[in-house]
Every structure is written in C-alpha cells, then in structure tokens.
Amino acid sequence: MEWLIFIIFILALVYFLIRQLVMIYNNMVMLKNNCYKAFANIDILLKKQVDLLPMLTAITQKAMEHEKALFNQLTENRNSYLQAMALDEKIKLANQLFPQLKTSLIIAEKYPELISGKNLRLLQTQAKELEECIADRREFFNQSVTLYNTEIHIFPNVLFKLIFNFKDIPLFYPSSKEATL
Template sequence: MDAILLLLVVVPLVIAVVLVVWAIGAYNGLVTLRNRVGNGWAQIDVQLKQRADLIPNLVETVKGYATHENEVLTQVTAARAGAVQLAADPHATLAQRAAAENQLTHALMNLTATAEAYPQLQANQNFLGLQNQLKDLEQRIAYARQFYNDVVMKYNTKIETVPSNIIANLFHFTQAQYFQADEASRAVPQVKF
C-alpha cells in the first residue's frame, strides 16, 4: 500500500519536473533565437551605416566627372537620406527600413552603371578606392542579410513547430520578418544618355 501511494506521488512529481524543465528549455531557446534575430539585424545595420557614410564621398567623386548626370546623383543622395532618416527613427519597421535600403541599393547600381561610361573616372584612384570599399561593404551586407535570414528562419520554425509553439503562444513570441529584396533591386539598372 505504501509503495502504491509513493508511486502515485512520485510519478506525477517526476512528470511535472520534466515538463517544467522542458518548458524552461523551450522558453530559453526561443529567447536565444529572438536575441540572435536582433543581433543579426544590428550587424546589418552596422554595415548599412558604413555604406551610408561612404556614399557622399563616392557621389562627390562622380560629380566631378559626370556633371550632367544630376538625376542619378540626386537619386543616390535622396535614397541615402531616406535610408539614414529611417535608420534614426526608432519607430521605423523592418519592412520600411528594408525598402529604403533596397531603394539605395538600386540607386547605387545605377550610379555604378553610369560611372562606367566615363573612362577618366574609371582611371581615378580615389574613385577606384571608393568603388572597392563599396564592393566590399555590399558583400558584407549580403552576408549579414543571409545570416539574419537564416536566424529568422530558425526562430520562425521554432515558433511554428510542436511542442515549442505551445511556449511561443503562451509567452506571445511573434514571427520575425525576413530581409527581402524588392523588385526594383532585382532589376538590371538602365543607363540612358
């Protein structure tokens, strides 16, 4: 009789302890992934800031050679201003920031394509150095975006799959947004003279 009573007390207690340990592990895993998503975006943000800081020098260098290409230079300057403004806005959403950065990427592609029409500019060491810095930054941004999207996929998968979705719903974990290129960024730049 004492063994049965002991069994009736111990088994539910062990099950409760296992469930609590699992819930803590699931919660901590979700928090870790949510923090990695935030860190991933912060890494993208650092690279975007460096790109935004480089662009005025690039625009000024091109401006010296391509004075009649004001439309392209204006687009780059306006796109940079929009991206910097949204970066400083704490209420800007990831979608708004991504759209502004995609617009800036498209404007930079147009600037690079336009610059190819000026042989003197292509030979300018300052321009070549800035262009190489921009190329390196774009590669780091692409890597940071890929890392971010990989972490978002893991986080969103954990939120959606059983049994961790129980903890996610209980503690109101929400899905993160992917950083996606828009249609304008996928298009090939058009250079018109």
C-alpha cells in the first residue's frame, strides 16, 4: 500500500511538473506570436505610409517645377532688361516685362494655394494620422516585445529558450530624424 501511495505521489508530481513546463512553453509561444501580430499591425500602416510617398512626391515635384519656372522667368526678364542698351529695345522689353511681371505676381500669389492645395493637405493629414497610429502601435509592440524578451530570460524559461531556440526580438525605435521633429 505504501508503494501505491508513493507511485501516485510521484505520478502526480511528474504530471504537475510536465503541466507546468507545458504552460511555460505555451506562454512563451503566445508572447512571441503576440509580438509578430503587433508588428503585422504596424506593417499594414507602414505599407499605407509608403503608398502615400509617390503621391506626396508628385505634388511636391509639381510645386517645385512651378517655383523653378517662376524664378527662371523672372530672372530672364530682369537680365534681358539690364543687358538692353538701346532705348527702343528697353521700351520693347519693358512693355513685355510688365505683363510678364504682372502674370508672375499673380502666379506667385496663387503659389501658396498650390503648396497648401487640398490634395497636399489631405495627404499630409493622412501621413500625420498614419504616423500617430504607427507610434501608438509601436508602443504596444515594444510592450509585447519587452514581455516576451523578459519571459525568455527568466528561470526556468531560459532553458526553453536554449532548447527551442527562442530568440530575442528587437524593439522598434523611431528613427532619429523622426524623434527630432
């Protein structure tokens, strides 16, 4: 009878030990999967942000081309007038310069509308909202990673880390440029 109680005790102890080890392993796997899930949520937003770049680039490029054309036109008009020697030539250039200058000023007045146009403002707003969402999700990701990395470094979990090759997951830091903005 004593042997039966001893065997039942040993079996119960083995059962609870195995159960504990399985729970530790499952917890480590769950935390690791939470990290991947958290990054997948960030990845979706990063892809949306990357998709905005061509549109922002195109609108900005259009504005820069407009600015370049405006300055080139004004520079050419100024240089032509300054190089003119004859009175007739100066009058002719002045007659051409005034309407061009007036047109340039009108274009320059409209230029801020081009830069802060509806499409660009909308894209900038979307980019800012995406960055705020990314920052929120990055915080959640880093919390998940910290929990996972801590879990795989405590005893006896570190044994599972070695046996099952669990690896640390790096934290997701904002870029140094972003941090200064």
